[in-house]
Amino acid sequence: MASLRTQFEVPGKMKTWSYALIGVGLVALSYGMVTKGFSSDEHEQVHFWGTLMYNSIFWTLICNASMFFICVTTLAQAGFTQSFRRIPEAISTMVPIFGAITFAVLMYIIFGHKHHIYHWLDAEAVAADPILRGKAGFLNPTFFVIWTTATIGLWSFLGWRIRQLSKQADEVEMNNETGAKFILKGTVRAALFTVWFGLTVGSTIPWLWMMSIDAHWYSTMYSWYTFASSFVAGMSLVALWLIYLKNKGYMELTSQEHLHDIGKFMFAFSIFWTYLWFSQYMLIWYANIPEETVYFKHRVQGPYKGVFFFNLIINFLCPLLILMKRSAKRNYTLVTFMAVLIIFGHWIDFYQMVMGSLMKEHVELGWLDFGILTFFVGMMILFVGKSLASKPLIPKYHPYLKESVIHQV
């Protein structure tokens, strides 16, 4: 063990790059905020706050997917993740940070009374609208604020508890008895997180944060769809960090075998995402009820047509055809390419989910979107790097570490 490089040091280049990205992003963000966010034109306001909203939600959810990954593998008593578990752990430290940004943006929208984004904020419109009146128990500012606070707070807290427990695997050598206790404790904490995750990402939060933009429209598939989108992008992010660290000569205990398994997750959940995409689309297409087709009308036939089908090609056809072969999932270059493509693809997916409802007339995918994206990427690189450096990369006393080292696919 002594010869392993377990202590990550943030390279100067990475710092420079992340600061540069954050800088560029901040310039775009503040310019956008001044010219659009606080402009008197409501259209411009919606453009800016919508863009900020989908970016912050996207990054919060894909970083949270890392913690979900740790928790479900803990519950399944999976061994193979242990040699690289510090990467998803480090990514999940972004949840409080990105969560805070999301929280701030959402609170601004709620308390700034931006009813062009959330139509249900308009009390008069709700009073005059039987459908919105019927949903008022769920779609009201009080519930929104309480549930959003609880969600982001508990994601951060429960995730933090799992990371705290994981620290023990660096400090104390475990025998059979203490090892079993450690595993049991981890299982309980992971179960708590998973239940809360199911109640939020698995059901209510995407409805509340994103689906309620189309206040009249509803789809029970929506949350699952959002979850699948964020999970597959989250796994791609883990793959990118793993490959980066391997390139730098760390993570000696993690090999192609582990990459193969992450690749399988990327492949399988791309298919799963498509399955949900199609389930949502086909039922609405088949029934052809106006109150339901309203969501797809301008996406399939209107200006978002290109984005909509591009989304399907990039997130379904590419992973299906490229990642299908075993050798592809074991190839570092190809997995890197696919991971970048999948993250970008699901970012586009979130773009069309939010902006497709906010700005139905035309697609304005431009400097603002990419500028804000740059800001989030920079933040992610900076803080995940710091967090990786703060702990050993390999939990050397973890009871399942050996299983991970000898893992073979």
Place this chain on the structure above:
Amino acid sequence: MAKKKFVVGCFDDEAVLFPAVKKVRTAGFKIHDVYTPFAVHGLDHAMGLRETSLHTAGFIYGITGTSTAISCISWIFTKDWPLNIGGKPHFALPAWIPIIFELTVLFAAVGMVLTFCYLCQLAPFVKKHHFHARATDDLFVMVIECTDKTNVDDLKAFLQNNGAVETDVQIAEEGWWLGRYDKDEMRFENKQIVAA
């Protein structure tokens, strides 16, 4: 019926089997097969077997299913017997996706099972020689093909040195035959068990 001479070595532990397989291969003997009571992880690599191409076959079957479904449904619903179903266009792709998917899975699954059976030479009434009955229970049975030059006694000693608990020599049918075991004597003839 091409009968061949085989040297059979039985091992009672995976941990002994693996180094033995490696040593037998480096010594230049040709391993006919290794029969194990359960699937042993990594044994295929140790034996130097090539990657299976079953998945490539599966992909081809799947693609066949996809194109069969697409061409069949689109011909039926647009050319042969167009029906107005709920005012939908005749070429109603979303409605067909489930069927296309099902046929893809069906073709791939059935095709792969049959290919697997073919590759393993499994079929009703197809019989193969059993080198050791306990291979289905608790013994790992390594079978080495002999040539004219093989010194059988040396090879048996070599296997025993490498941890075989049982060795013997069998002259057996290499391939398969049609029949029933109770009418075949082959399984029991030429069997001289030498205790290690």
